[in-house]
Amino acid sequence: KQEVTQIPAALSVPEGENLVLNCSFTDSAIYNLQWFRQDPGKGLTSLLLIQSSQREQTSGRLNASLDKSSGRSTLYIAASQPGDSATYLCAVRPIVSSGSARQLTFGSGTQLTVLP
């Protein structure tokens, strides 16, 4: 059974710092991996999706990498801002799953606080 782990559970950094969030998964047979952002009491917003054949994806100040063989992904945030404060979750989709909907398995998230 796939397990997704995110360490640390919480992170606090001063504004302007570059930072890395980590995600690890136990089964490398994945179809893709996604990073989401969740603000307190809100739904999830998709940030980046990396297909299993890709090594990284970039969107603005965000860069996500994928090393399928080692079961790891990182989310790099450049020049962090207070508005980046949120919980960041990663989720993996298996190549094979029961049914046709290909369920995501989520990590428990890293709560990021960027201090002004």
Add this chain to the structure above:
Amino acid sequence: SQTIHQWPATLVQPVGSPLSLECTVEGTSNPNLYWYRQAAGRGLQLLFYSVGIGQISSEVPQNLSASRPQDRQFILSSKKLLLSDSGFYLCAWATSGGTDTQYFGPGTRLTVL
């Protein structure tokens, strides 16, 4: 553009009372629909998913049920709520056979007292 709605936004219910949470999607046809529950400090747990009208798959045995009476409507129900049903309930949709990105609704905070 596509939008997803959930209501109510918050709900406080006594133990043993019934539950009905509704999710609707606009701007797409034949989406895959999902219900997740998020407990405090934990990741999302998939409860149900649906690939079409009347087609419901349950991921975990529980006190809840789901229905999809229309293509873009997904309902989460319970006949008798338990304390353990408290949590943040999220509905999501994805295109069937599309990019696989899931798009989430704003969520419903359920407190069972």
